[in-house]
Amino acid sequence: MADPRRKGNRRPAPQAGGRPPKPRPAADPTRRAAYDVMTAVRVDGAYTNLLLPQVLRKYDLEGRDAAFTTELVSGTIRRQGTYDVIIGACADRPLARIEAKVLDALRLGTHQLLSMRVPAHAAISTTVDLVRSTVGQGPAGFSNAVLRRVGEKPLEEWVRLLAPTKVHEFAAFAHSHPLWVVDALAEALAAEKPADVRSELDALLAADNAAPRVMLVARPGLATLDELVLAGGEPTGRSPYAVELGGGDPSVIPAVAEGRAGVQDEGSQRVALALAAAPLEGRDERWLDLCSGPGGKTALLAAVAAQRGALVVANERQHHRARLVAQGVRAAGAGMAGVITGDGTQPAWASAAFDRVLVDAPCSGLGALRRRPEARWRKTPAEVEELVPLQTALLDTAVDAVRAGGVVVYATCSPVLAETRGVVDAVARTRTDVTVERTEQLWPHRDGCDAMYLAVLRRG
Numbered sequence: 001m002a003d004p005r006r007k008g009n010r011r012p013a014p015q016a017g018g019r020p021p022k023p024r025p026a027a028d029p030t031r032r033a034a035y036d037v038m039t040a041v042r043v044d045g046a047y048t049n050l051l052l053p054q055v056l057r058k059y060d061l062e063g064r065d066a067a068f069t070t071e072l073v074s075g076t077i078r079r080q081g082t083y084d085v086i087i088g089a090c091a092d093r094p095l096a097r098i099e100a101k102v103l104d105a106l107r108l109g110t111h112q113l114l115s116m117r118v119p120a121h122a123a124i125s126t127t128v129d130l131v132r133s134t135v136g137q138g139p140a141g142f143s144n145a146v147l148r149r150v151g152e153k154p155l156e157e158w159v160r161l162l163a164p165t166k167v168h169e170f171a172a173f174a175h176s177h178p179l180w181v182v183d184a185l186a187e188a189l190a191a192e193k194p195a196d197v198r199s200e201l202d203a204l205l206a207a208d209n210a211a212p213r214v215m216l217v218a219r220p221g222l223a224t225l226d227e228l229v230l231a232g233g234e235p236t237g238r239s240p241y242a243v244e245l246g247g248g249d250p251s252v253i254p255a256v257a258e259g260r261a262g263v264q265d266e267g268s269q270r271v272a273l274a275l276a277a278a279p280l281e282g283r284d285e286r287w288l289d290l291c292s293g294p295g296g297k298t299a300l301l302a303a304v305a306a307q308r309g310a311l312v313v314a315n316e317r318q319h320h321r322a323r324l325v326a327q328g329v330r331a332a333g334a335g336m337a338g339v340i341t342g343d344g345t346q347p348a349w350a351s352a353a354f355d356r357v358l359v360d361a362p363c364s365g366l367g368a369l370r371r372r373p374e375a376r377w378r379k380t381p382a383e384v385e386e387l388v389p390l391q392t393a394l395l396d397t398a399v400d401a402v403r404a405g406g407v408v409v410y411a412t413c414s415p416v417l418a419e420t421r422g423v424v425d426a427v428a429r430t431r432t433d434v435t436v437e438r439t440e441q442l443w444p445h446r447d448g449c450d451a452m453y454l455a456v457l458r459r460g
């Protein structure tokens with residue numbers, strides 16, 4: 001297996017009777033793969049997580065090499081806000097005048113120098129080779145000069161030197177988040193009145209920059225925790241069905257391949273279980289998952305429902321996502337009534353037809369930034385605002401769909417107040433038939449899962 005820290009260059013052998021051809025080093029495949037992903041993310045709006053497996057296959061990267069490329073590209077994209085300021089301080093021209101392709105390579109080099117344990121000479125020479133082979137000799141010399149300066153100080157010293165003094169601006173630079181995202185997350189944290197908002201904010205933003213651990217769910221009645229432990233997992237103790245996988249490909253675990261278990265963040269497990277666990281008097285047979293695609297929560301709900309003699313109807317607006325739900329719940333067939341493709345605000349069911357309803361609303365996803373490296377740079381405050389009327393309408397429909405005494409859980413993978421308590425308060429204010437029984441905000445830095453929000457409402 002190749003050592004990812006090697007330079008990866010092979011010089012052509014001298015030819016008999018002549019001078020050796022001028023070496024034109026090929027870029028090391030681990031870096032070249034990372035660079036290809038960076039380019040596609042920037043130019044085509046690609047998603048790192050979706051593209052990476054294809055690119056790893058294309059370059060035949062496995063094991064340590066694949067892990068190196070994954071960390072290189074994901075870490076670089078997450079931290080590019082910080083790196084751009086450092087690169088700007090080390091270059092002889094403003095960032096805007098550095099060719100985009102060269103800047104991508106400089107970001108990759110900076111991540112290796114400041115955040116990965118790659119020796120400086122390897123980080124610099126492989127990046128220079130990459131620029132030389134993809135852009136040209138001149139930019140390669142420029143990149144060499146910039147990276148030598150970047151490598152003169154460790155990350156903490158660069159942060160001390162270059163960070164603004166205002167608290168949120170400091171946090172945005174040091175933890176590489178857009179300022180508006182820092183403001184929104186800080187507001188959500190402050191609403192919980194922690195003893196020290198600043199250190200909580202630091203811990204949250206740092207957690208966003210760490211790669212999430214792989215979490216599995218053993219769907220009750222279909223798989224056991226022991227089965228997943230035998231496959232190398234460790235129970236977390238925070239969700240009764242959650243097992244953390246230290247490494248390896250989860251899809252080769254038989255229970256996962258057969259759909260009896262799945263990859264699912266603990267926060268998502270806790271949302272689904274909050275719906276199932278809410279006490280209920282009277283009939284408890286019909287459950288609705290209003291926004292179900294791609295179906296992770298449906299599968300867990302259906303497994304629980306099967307054990308309790310209830311049936312889940314899954315609704316999803318997008319046809320291809322509804323198909324994913326149908327595929328994902330095959331193993332939990334006994335707990336499923338069916339999958340409907342439709343707009344949840346235009347119900348295809350009678351009013352008060354259900355006993356429990358989950359609204360896992362479309363949201364900004366700002367609680368799952370660690371999973372999607374480029375997401376923080378793509379979202380805008382306007383997108384968040386635009387989602388609120390839809391979220392409110394979906395929760396309103398959900399309350400209509402549940403019978404008197406029934407339970408609705410409203411959830412988002414965002415802690416942003418406008419999407420969470422703003423929506424719940426708005427619906428509770430405009431209706432006389434609903435009470436909010438409890439709310440919970442989970443956090444990556446406290447709970448080790450995505451920043452899921454959930455509210456348990458009861459129809460009067």
Ligand SMILES: C[S@@+](CC[C@H](N)C(=O)[O-])C[C@H]1O[C@@H](n2cnc3c(N)ncnc32)[C@H](O)[C@@H]1O
Pocket residue numbers: 268290291292293294295296297298315316317318321342343344345360361362363
């Ligand atoms: C946060 S995701 C749900 C994730 C899902 N519960 C899971 O655990 O796999 C929100 C889903 O709502 C869907 N959606 C958006 N607008 C909708 C609408 N008006 N009615 C129903 N579903 C909608 C989106 O297509 C998306 O699949």
